[in-house]
Amino acid sequence: MVERKREALQSIQSKIDSLPKEKERTEEHPASRKPDVVLFFSFDIVNSTAYKTINYYGWAQVLNLLFKELRREVGNQIKSSEMWRVLGDEAIFIIKIRDEDELCEYVSRIFRIMVSTIHRLKKGDFFNFNQNFNMMKLQNILSLKTAAWLAAVTDVGDIESEDILLENADNIFERYQSQEGHDIFEFLGNDIDTGFRIARHTEDGRMILSYELAYLIAQKTGSLSCLHIITYRRLKGIWNDKLYPVIWYHDPKAYCDVYKKELEFQNSFTFDVCDESDLLKEYYDNRESNKDEKIIRDVGMYTNPLYALNKILQDRELTEKMERLQQLIKEATYDQTRFINTELMQIHCVAVCFKKEGEKIKILVAKRADGREKHKGAWEFGCAKAVIDKSIAQKIKEEYQQDFNIEIAPVLDDTREIKEPIPIALYQIEHNSQLSDGEKMDKGIITLARIIGDYEPKDFKANDKHEKVQWITESELPDINKNYLSKVPDFEQTLKQAFKMIRTLPCV
Structure with missing residues (x-):
């Protein structure tokens, strides 16, 4: 009889012990x-x-x-x-x-x-x-x-x-x-x-x-x-x-x-x-x-x-x-995630926008708005999304004009018949953080784009996507982690790769 009571108590205790874990799993859903x-x-x-x-x-x-x-x-x-x-x-x-x-x-x-x-x-x-x-x-x-x-x-x-x-x-x-x-x-x-x-x-x-x-x-x-x-x-x-x-x-x-x-x-x-x-x-x-x-x-x-x-x-x-x-x-936060998303995958297109004047190179970086769903307040380079009825270069130009009021010319691969931007890196990102299954990943490409004409970051007006923009030069790379505490993944590596490739481009 005592043994049965002990087993019953152990069973009850086991169920009690499992409750926090169940609650934790539910909260993550x-x-x-x-x-x-x-x-x-x-x-x-x-x-x-x-x-x-x-x-x-x-x-x-x-x-x-x-x-x-x-x-x-x-x-x-x-x-x-x-x-x-x-x-x-x-x-x-x-x-x-x-x-x-x-x-x-x-x-x-x-x-x-x-x-x-x-x-x-x-x-x-x-x-x-x-x-x-x-x-x-x-x-x-x-x-x-x-x-x-x-x-x-x-x-x-x-x-x-x-x-x-x-x-x-x-x-x-x-x-x-x-x-x-x-x-x-x-x-x-x-x-x-x-x-x-x-x-x-x-x-x-x-x-x-x-x-x-x-x-x-x-x-x-x-x-x-x-x-x-x-x-x-x-x-x-x-x-x-x-x-x-x-x-x-x-x-x-x-x-x-x-x-x-x-x-x-x-x-x-x-x-x-x-x-x-x-x-x-x-x-x-x-x-x-x-x-x-x-x-x-x-x-x-x-x-x-x-x-x-x-x-x-x-x-x-x-x-x-x-x-x-x-x-x-x-x-409510600014959220571009769609309910009716029939796409199995999205292609994100990042353009590292730069000005090159002789040996001097500066790259434009943007701080994401705090209301964004992902990477709130993080520094990045902006992003467009490829669509079926426009070229990648055209879509990048349009979205960056819309987001930053900036005119850019993507660096294209002129050796090919179909002229599209030259990728400097590839990456992937979670398709929908709301589902958080960690399995569906969108893919992205990182390219370069020249800034056409004069552009002053101080004239940028904050919007739902970005809080502010500013220039960054190659000499600032050693202090990246100190000056840019919050940044998207591979931010520093992307900057280093971009400066390296930009130096090889002819001045225009």
Whole structure:
């Protein structure tokens, strides 16, 4: 009996001893990282089913072109945004949020993209690519409607990991392979579902916002005036099926480029709107004091968005959630890591930029911003990333011009027919520190580039990538470790190799 008790106690102690190790392993898992606040927005093609019926042949080319134009326009207007997926006639995009002012600007741009695209559709610009589509242009009934919502998303990597079950994440992003080399990306969570639910309560030429998104941008005076509470609806599975506000965003200034004047919300309605739209019939009925059918009797819940949003915040006990979203945005760091990354590997292209005047050589080095995800505050040489549709030399020139406002000429291999920069070293770097599996590594090349014209480091303006730049000469090499405490790997070796090769180049 005593022996059995001893064995039982030893077993319990063994389990207790294992708890810190389990906790440590969980903390190291990528799911433990701080969530990103992500803005989701979708463009849904209106009247697509009827259009397909009328134009049995050729409609696929028109819709395909429309989606391409939306991707191009979103890419131009909202940098760093990503297309998540196309579901039927709906295209869904995402972008990480780093600032509340930035959030307001994104919402404004999404609305403007919708307005300008609808205008181009009505003018028939999308049908000019083929004369055979004149009939489809005449029969055009297509338009757009838009939805936008927010979610705090935790990147959990591979959902099969058991450690993920220990995480308390409201919404998650996961990736998995359906077959070798083919990744599938998925967002899951209550706030993600909310976005799809509210998207059903917008209409042609309208943009609906989730409560969380509307609350955050309402804190900015300029955005508050763009919010309009249409009505309240019960959304399945959202807020325990209690009433949810249907909030539309309308920016009168967005119409200036199209109509050369602002278009106020009520002026944007057709004369028979209440006959055509149940939602807008409710919008008008909710504002009439003699209407007893209103589901909410407090008129301020319809006519005063700020009052309504704050009342909902209190009654639905959402204060903690909204404060958490605001804190996550405030603490967010500059991060170029993409969610939807279908590339198996990236090619990083570092250019060691230099000036050579006779025997005098100086190299430009840059200090990474403290907000960067990797190597915060470390000294480096800058970096571009190769793309499929541009040469390495061209891409380096473009990105260094953008990052440092500097004109450079990469040192090319003139002995070859295809003239690309001469590598002075190769390196590799972890593909995605968020996944931290230590196995997926991006590759990089280090090259040389002459600085064209005069360049003064004191004129450099700090940005999200770099805090400052400065010259370094060969005579400073012995004191590198003392003067540059934080630096990227092989910083000193790269400098030595670069000075050595630069001395062999002819003066230009």
